[in-house]
Amino acid sequence: MLVARHAMATRFELVLYGSDVVRLRAVAEEALDEIDRIENLLSLYRPGTDIARINASEAKAPIAVTPETFRLLERSRALAVLTQGAFDITLGALVHAWGFTDGHGTEPKPTTLAEARESVGWRWIELDSTNFSVRLLNPKVKLDLGGIGKGYALDRAAAILRDARVEAALLHGGTSTVVAVGFPPGRTAWSVALPNVPTEHATETISISLRDESLSVSAPWGKSFINSAGNTCGHIVDPVAGQPGVHWQSAAVAVDSGTDSDALSTALSVAGAKLVARILMEYPKARLWLGSVPLHSAGKL
Numbered sequence: 001m002l003v004a005r006h007a008m009a010t011r012f013e014l015v016l017y018g019s020d021v022v023r024l025r026a027v028a029e030e031a032l033d034e035i036d037r038i039e040n041l042l043s044l045y046r047p048g049t050d051i052a053r054i055n056a057s058e059a060k061a062p063i064a065v066t067p068e069t070f071r072l073l074e075r076s077r078a079l080a081v082l083t084q085g086a087f088d089i090t091l092g093a094l095v096h097a098w099g100f101t102d103g104h105g106t107e108p109k110p111t112t113l114a115e116a117r118e119s120v121g122w123r124w125i126e127l128d129s130t131n132f133s134v135r136l137l138n139p140k141v142k143l144d145l146g147g148i149g150k151g152y153a154l155d156r157a158a159a160i161l162r163d164a165r166v167e168a169a170l171l172h173g174g175t176s177t178v179v180a181v182g183f184p185p186g187r188t189a190w191s192v193a194l195p196n197v198p199t200e201h202a203t204e205t206i207s208i209s210l211r212d213e214s215l216s217v218s219a220p221w222g223k224s225f226i227n228s229a230g231n232t233c234g235h236i237v238d239p240v241a242g243q244p245g246v247h248w249q250s251a252a253v254a255v256d257s258g259t260d261s262d263a264l265s266t267a268l269s270v271a272g273a274k275l276v277a278r279i280l281m282e283y284p285k286a287r288l289w290l291g292s293v294p295l296h297s298a299g300k301l
Helices: 021-042 050-057 067-082 092-097 110-118 149-163 258-282
Strands: 002-007 010-017 125-128 133-136 168-173 177-182 190-198 203-210 214-218 224-226 232-234 251-255 287-290 293-296
Touching (some): 010 149, 021 050, 021 067, 050 133, 067 258, 149 214, 149 258, 177 190, 214 258, 258 287
Antiparallel strands (some): 125 133, 168 177, 177 214, 224 232, 251 287, 287 293
16 A cells, blocks of 8 residues: 655655555554654744744744654754764754755855854754753754654654554655665565666666665755856755765665664765764664665675
């Protein structure tokens, strides 16, 4: 059974196996409702969401958020530390400066870029675990959970399916993150294809097996523009360098968590192979790819 819904500016699809079609559809709709709920917590564009309220506070006062949002912010901070800032949800002003918030990108003025870069970093965020509140210490800071929100929403949706004892399901959001629950009948895993990975001579499709895992892909396709040097700049911005990707390949990460795979694929696409050792220290069973090249598979580099 296939069910789908638009949320978070993308299309979410769920494929489920089972004999009770009516029950499966009801559970699938509940899972999709959960994705809608997550969007109402994390969206930058819906007034009143936790993230929109934080961004609107302009460092004037702490903002109380739900415990769930607070935990995700704590996880985002931990992932920023792990990736040495290659993944960082405080880069909202930087994304806006490069014109990717509501367009395909444009080269900012040097003064605009310098101001945006100064507002990036967790030194500007104060998390109060006693009151579940968030305080911005710089009025220019803007949070952007675009690199982790879809993965988290899929994790929450998958949890509902597991609680309902759905034994086989595949969930994806915009094809960038896939979460596998169990495996389909007659198989030992779900087979998922990385879309059109560029190689030196052509493009190829890589097939990846997933079983109770998540796979996320970050790629230069989609929003992009040609800069003044004639380079194509992709829409994922390096929070450390303050620049969008220019010559990067697609990056893919398979781990147990959709939340983490979403963030880690973004970081890997920014930082490249130098990040592999740090990821594997935290996720020994992770599988990693840059383009068509596996950086870690079956426990071996």
